[in-house]
Amino acid sequence: MMDFVKEVTLCEVGPRDGLQNEKKIFTVEEKVELINASAKAGFPVIEVGSFVSPKAVPQMANTDDVFKALTPVPGVEYRALIANLKGVERAVACGCKKVKLNVSASKAHNLANLNRTPAESVAGFGACCDAAKADGVGISGSISMAFGSPWDKEIPLSDVKEIVDAYLAVGVTEISLSDASGVAFPSQVYGMCEQMAKEYPQVTWWLHFHNTRGLGVANILAGMQAGFTRFDTSFAGVGGCPFVPGAAGNVASEDVIHMLDEMGVKTGIDLDAAMDVSRRLVAMLGHGTDSYLLRAGKSKDLIREIPTKQIKNQTMEKK
Numbered sequence: 581m582m583d584f585v586k587e588v589t590l591c592e593v594g595p596r597d598g599l600q601n602e603k604k605i606f607t608v609e610e611k612v613e614l615i616n617a618s619a620k621a622g623f624p625v626i627e628v629g630s631f632v633s634p635k636a637v638p639q640m641a642n643t644d645d646v647f648k649a650l651t652p653v654p655g656v657e658y659r660a661l662i663a664n665l666k667g668v669e670r671a672v673a674c675g676c677k678k679v680k681l682n683v684s685a686s687k688a689h690n691l692a693n694l695n696r697t698p699a700e701s702v703a704g705f706g707a708c709c710d711a712a713k714a715d716g717v718g719i720s721g722s723i724s725m726a727f728g729s730p731w732d733k734e735i736p737l738s739d740v741k742e743i744v745d746a747y748l749a750v751g752v753t754e755i756s757l758s759d760a761s762g763v764a765f766p767s768q769v770y771g772m773c774e775q776m777a778k779e780y781p782q783v784t785w786w787l788h789f790h791n792t793r794g795l796g797v798a799n800i801l802a803g804m805q806a807g808f809t810r811f812d813t814s815f816a817g818v819g820g821c822p823f824v825p826g827a828a829g830n831v832a833s834e835d836v837i838h839m840l841d842e843m844g845v846k847t848g849i850d851l852d853a854a855m856d857v858s859r860r861l862v863a864m865l866g867h868g869t870d871s872y873l874l875r876a877g878k879s880k881d882l883i884r885e886i887p888t889k890q891i892k893n894q895t896m897e898k899k
């Protein structure tokens with residue numbers, strides 16, 4: 581029997597990573613309905629939206645109002661993505677208690693677009709981190725393209741470590757390794773997680789996989805084998821990435837919860853309630869998504885009465 585962790589923490593990132601890639605712009609009421617239902621289903625962490633330029637991401641322009649309108653469930657962490665100091669200010673103003681910064685691990689991409697290395701970008705987050713701490717807002721960091729990018733043949737592990745060091749230098753100890761481009765594969769994930777856990781025991785790690793090539797669930801399992809316990813998932817599997825051709829969303833939350841339930845790994849999330857949220861989302865979207873569970877249902881629901889007539893007919897045919 582393979583050795584896995586017994587309990588994992590899932591973050592529902594659909595309201596941010598999923599909805600930001602949809603053409604439809606969700607209203608505050610629609611988002612609040614989905615977020616409240618996700619919290620009620622038992623998600624311990626929910627990524628509500630982002631405080632970035634409304635011109636760049638119009639789908640997230642109402643994040644401040646969503647924070648003000650949602651019904652906080654005690655113990656649930658509601659977080660938002662930010663890009664700069666302005667993001668911290670918006671978080672404080674609407675009562676958001678946890679923010680997440682992001683940098684791309686691709687040196688070439690960062691140099692071409694921002695004229696600095698990813699580690700230099702992270703060093704520039706210092707003011708954000710100080711402001712967040714002064715205002716009692718928790719802060720975490722994400723490293724997108726940590727497993728590869730559309731612009732690099734591979735991202736050397738030393739480059740990723742440089743970014744982790746930069747995050748630690750500005751006081752960020754909760755870090756997410758993200759595969760926005762969907763190129764990560766299980767043995768790579770296992771190797772990287774094992775290395776990172778060994779070298780940075782002080783870091784609280786998250787993993788964030790997009791299911792672009794169908795490897796999302798396998799990558800989560802590889803992370804679990806290396807002892808990682810925090811993963812991002814998205815209701816009904818919605819999402820994508822504007823920079824990556826053919827990008828898919830995160831692994832569907834219900835698919836991951838179903839697998840973990842079957843394995844006896846605790847999530848604290850009610851699968852039926854999570855599936856209801858995803859069905860509601862699909863109804864709001866008006867189009868189908870990459871969710872196995874919404875298509876096939878739970879394995880446990882397969883148990884039904886044997887249709888006896890068919891069996892009789894088959895036996896007769898054999899004679």
Ligand code: ZN
Nearest residue numbers: 597760788790
């Ligand atoms: Zn993502």
